[in-house]
Amino acid sequence: MTASEPQAGSATKPRPAPRRTPPERAGGGATLWAGLALIGLVVLAAVVSAFWTPFDPEGVFPDSILLSPGAEHLFGTDSFGRDVFSSILRGAQISLLVGTVAVGLAAVLGVPFGIVAGMNPGRLDQFMMRGNDISLAFPALLLAIIFGAIFGAGTVTAMVALGIGTAPAFALIARSGTMQIMSREYVQAARASGKSGLFIGMRHVLPNISGMLIVQASVSFGIAVLAEAALSYLGLGTPPPTPSWGRMLQDAQGYLFIEPLLIVWPGIAIAIAVLGFNLLGDGLRDRFDPKMQVKR
């Protein structure tokens, strides 16, 4: 009996479009703006530190080792005598860089893959999804360990590993989005107009799944910032003296009983960045979620 029935939801019945409750405008909006504000803070730190920091965050100052926070050194200094505030500012660059490259790479690899799979249901899709399963089985951290051994640990290796490790998630999202879009009648109309697969992918599918992709990107960005910290902790992240929040945390560990605040600053910085991207992702999801949009 099930065989003769259209799949749930796909039936084309004469039926007024279901109306949903409108989005929690206030809630979703506040989340979005809070996220943007936090990210703005991080971006501001990254940009400002490109031109100016109170002290050189990469030098060594034997005369000012482990000073407590004060008027001159807002957050104190570390074991190299570096101004922690300057390092935190400059560290934003690495976090943003790692996030951007990792997410960018993941999107560049995963999205076309997912779209092609989603546009070609059947054997090709099955085949590509098995491939995706395999790459899912190599999580970012595993890749980072292996790549670190092959190419040497460092920012680039970490970014590439994170990017490749995140790509399957993008592929999955892109694929399921594509499959939804492919069942839309405007795609059928485009095909009936003789448009090529490439055109349909670029003009119809990509723009229409971009909402989901942006949400995914935002969430992945937060994950990448956390992952960079974890990699730094394992010694697979950004090498010194370039300041990185993750490594600052790791360095601070040894001074926990001498200068506990050293662990607080990078901890807060990481939390702000991750929180910012997560909130942005939540806010965007509310905004893009088709189910939460009022029709007409």
Place this chain on the structure above:
Amino acid sequence: MVLVVLRRLGVFATTVIVASVVTFLMLSILPGDAARIALGVQATEADVAAQATAMGLDRPAIVRYLDWFGHVLIGEFGTSTVSRQAIGPEITDALGITVILVLTSVVLALLFAIPFGILTAVRQRKPDGAILSGISQIGVAVPGFLAGMLLVTVFAVTLRWLPAGGWVDPGNDFGGFLEHLILPAIALGSVQGAVLSRYVRSSVLEVMREDFIRTARAKGLGAGRALFRHGLRNAAVPVMTVLGLQIATLLVGAVVIERVFSIPGLGSLLLDKVALRDLPAVQGIVLVLVVFVLLLNFLVDLAFTLIDPRLRSVS
């Protein structure tokens, strides 16, 4: 039916084989001379060359692959070039530890995430819901190892309630095992719990908008009962996907916590073996990890089938 199961297994096997080739290829380009590492800085070139031959490093890649994978198929991971022991038991020991750690933390995470996620979803518009939701947001934003470091500082170093790290076999001393498990499991679980609670929340929110919840309420079930009787099973499906993925990434991801707590788990073993260029061991570990993840995917699929009759039926 049998045929379908066979086909599924066939696909699974092919995936494993491809994964093994990927693993082998990736690791075969590792720089560093395993023979030199084993013998150290004082060894002569001749000794190093002899050692390389003994390790079988001079054979062509394809021969090494077939030799390795052939043995893996019959359950032999080979002999570690470093410990000179069979690799299998080393991996199983470490895997056992990591699996216990990960599963405990996931259970803790679920114990936290399910009530917390539901609460924040149900009380979405209330101030307490917003505050709780904010707490979980911050929980997500804290690196796990930082949580671990703080737990050690407070509960092991300052209060001396619990050990700062290490691992005790449950078979030897169950009490000691629990003592050693609790902090790392909380460290790993707290962040996962925060992440999961986000998913539970959004999944519950999604379900609460479903028509059948409205139907249930029209039957006279209160909002809470409608959610519990009809919503949760439906909400479980997307959460399970995330859970599967989380467990998969945690098998390696736990390495950070293993480091903080000096636990000899699989991730730590991997890092050690990579550092020592113990290739057979590294290959074995990576393959085990990969197969484990593939298997996990398979199990998640299976669980879906159990939960969701739509995937089960077809007469």
Place this chain on the structure above:
Amino acid sequence: SDGSSTNEADADTSLTVGLLATPGNLDYTTTAGAAIPQALLYNVYEGLVKLDNDGAIIPLLAESWTVSDDGLVYDFLLHEGVTFSDGSPFTAESVKFSLERVKDNWTANGPAYLDPIASIEAVSDTEARITLSKPSNSWLFNMSGPVGTMFTESGLADLATAPVGTGPYTVSSFKTGDSLVLAANADYWGEAPYMTDVTLRYFTDATAQTNALLSGDINLVAGISQFQLVDQFKSNTDFQVLEGASTGEVTLSMNNVSDAFSDVRVRQAVMYAIDRQAVMDTANSGYGLLIGSMVPPTDPWYDESLADLYPYDPDQATELLAEAGVSDLTVAFKIPNLPYAVAAAQVVKDQLAKVGITADVTALEFPAVWLDEVFSNHDYDMSLIMHSEPRDVTVFAAPTYYAGYDSPSVMAKFAEADAADPTSYIDMMKEVTTTMAEEAAANWLYLQPAISLADADLIGVPKNTPSLALDLSTIAR
């Protein structure tokens, strides 16, 4: 401390020690690294002689020995009634068997140290005679290390996991990466050790190690590697801090045959350019000893004046560079990714920058990649690593060594010194090590301190590390 042990009844005689590098296996005849000798030498394995904690050679399995006047024949009188832990007896035949085995079966831990041996003779069960081909001052010292270990043929079956020695302890379990458990050897020939159960726990992280001590999981941290962790123990009466001397010279090596450093003036410029005290203060929290040569104070030919050979003088450095016609020097500074090296390198880089030398720092994975690139292929200009082997200055001077220091006269002098009488040996060693320092073969930044942290009630914890071994036999409560 309390609650450290799971078994209160014999808490007194059980000890848990936290260590950093884990042994991959237990066979130091074919596996390099300090971790295996640290755990097993003097504890499970014994040789004819050992080094005491002050670096003096004292009898062990040999009750006493005599040396012929020409310095070629050593007659050892062995203890009676000694057995290996598998029950087989230790006799002069064991000495012959063990030492003859080295040449063909040892690949790691310096089989060449026994090269001076010409023949070994079991005169009686308790008398062994070793004849050298030429006199050697370093030979007996080396016999106190791993190569001097006594084995029994029946105990060779599983060197990697089940060592069989004559020592006060036997291995009762070993889990690589986690722990090595030693139990007192009930049939030990000598004085039984105080600690009957010793667990060596291996950490990958120094903080985890000290946390374990603070929380009472372990009783002793032998050889802390991150010195910022030390201060918190100084003010804590539950613990004692033991500061001693190690044999680890933290060395800023310069590739003597590279374009950058083949000119001695450039190397000397680097010597002046670096404020070693500042490096030590920053990277080592001030712990350590400025040495100026590759000789620790535990060696008889230690010369403390060498520490002042190159005072911090950036002007002098700039001058020397100008003299050598070098400007805008950029060097490939390839360091191992070890915490102390990464920390010290940052200071070095900063100071070099002040005299116009740009150091491109790359942290290479250690051991794998560093050994390959720097040690084996000499593909580097500058590196930074601790040389922890005792008396390794001779090795360092070899022209084939990674430093590329090539001075035939120095090598000749070393050979001459080794064969000379003990007093001139010391003088000649002083002379030649001074030459190496003057020629700036490398910049020996400082001697890593040997700092151990222990429960306050522990006594007899070895302070210094003159050898690779961690001698547990003296520890008591």
Place this chain on the structure above:
Amino acid sequence: MTPSTPTLSVKDLRVGSPFNELLHGISFEIAAGERVGLIGESGSGKSLTATSVMGLLPETLMATGTINLNGIDADLLTASERRLNRLRGNTMAMVFQEPMTALNPLMRVGAQVAEIMMVHRTERGRRQARQRAVELLARVKLPNPAEAALAFPHQLSGGQRQRVMLAMALANDPQLLLCDEPTTALDVTVQAEVLKLIGDLVTDRGTALLLITHDIAVVAEVCQRVLVMYQGDIVEDGPVGRVLTAPQHPYTRKLIAASDLSSVDDRGRLHTMSMPVIATPPAAASSPRPSQADAAAAPILLPHRAAHQRLEQGGPPVIFNEVAGAGAIRVRGLSRQYRRRGGGLFAPAPIVHGLREVSFDVAEGQRFGIVGESGSGKSTLMRILCALDQPTSGAVDVLGQSIGGASERQLRDFRSQVQIVFQDPMGSLDPRMKVRDIVAEPLHHVGRAEAQARVEAQLAAVGLDADVMHRHPHQFSGGQRQRISIARALITRPRVLVADEAVSALDVSVRAQVLNLLADLVDEYQLTLVFVSHDLGVIRHLCDTVAVISDGRIVECGPTASVYDRPLHPYTRQLVSATPSMDELARRVIA
């Protein structure tokens, strides 16, 4: 309770969000046993009215006024949640529109029915509740009720699920039954059965019924009294017969006129309601005629008249509407099977028959209608005719182009000759594209300026101003969107136009406009039209020939009037009787 007390009495009900008022103070009463219809266009507030009564308004909306149940109860709007929970499903019950999603997919339907009795403790135990659930399922005429009780919702058809909903609503003998568009998701034939069932059940038990629908025919079928809603107000309230024959309010008049597909004006066009925001100029006046060259090239058509044939059960396959010579479309022995995705983890992917052994012709210039219930294979056939899908077996020629196995290159010319219009006016327009780009999409190798000019002309032809070109689809109403779809389909001057349920998603009021437009354009461009619909009325209005398709087969085909008046196949007869004309309805109601 005195006999005069109404079961439901709503007074001055206002519902609004913080931003605007959606219901502007409506009042009505329903007496015990009375069956009342609530009609009105989409968005007029019908559902809000019902959900207010149930106390299930979305949290974001606020209601004021009074709602009384049985007179004795206090105002439901201010009642506590506990009290409402006691009433819901017990004293008052509701059936929702969407049977696909209104049942919990993970729970057996029997248990879902039993639950409502457990909640209100109207049965003593689980066993009894289960037993009664089976009885209820039998009462709503589910075949094999005991077995059906053990089924999961996805194992039931839409009509069956809706019966389950009904069984649930009736379980505790409610005094008030609210049905919100209970049949819109169902096939016409099933719809009729469900409606009859509702009618019978409430009559038997004297339940007060509020039946919401946008379909006047449905009301006429079931109700005694009708309320008409328009933009948040009740504009008319009276006995069905009077409202149908003598509507008072102008909106009601227009609604009834537009619903009647059998009454046409002197141009043969349907009566439409007031024009939407953007004025529609008469198509003939401003639209460019097809170029003379095209017209000349088109062959002079001999009018083709189809034979009226039916498929006998177990009989030989029939070639329907056979055209001598080269027709526009020629289909022989067409079958299409689908392998459904997934299946279970351990179950093979099931095979679904979309079409089985279909053979027919369409002559050039013919207006060929295809009618059939959901899942019968109509869309599959359309997709194959447009070369969007490949037949599993059989031969399909459209305009001389063979579809089976043709490559995209070979189809290039074909693509501009055959165009398609889809059902969902939103889904068939890419929300991210501007109207200009949407309409220009089928044009290939055409310069910007020319494309612009052609788009402008085409928009004018479908009655849209040129300034809509820079807007996005969401800025249009459903009817306007469908015009845009039609403009896109016609911009390449196709010879064949395929329309798949092109008006099914539109409000009655807009439906007539679009049908008129299509009729105009087909005339004007001399198109061969293949028009798919589940609604016989629409087909009758637009097409000269109709094929009835059921379960992947054409069961009957012939001239529209002939099929209507003398249906041969039992299935067709069922279909015809389920779609009465307005006159007939009025007659029935009054009788």
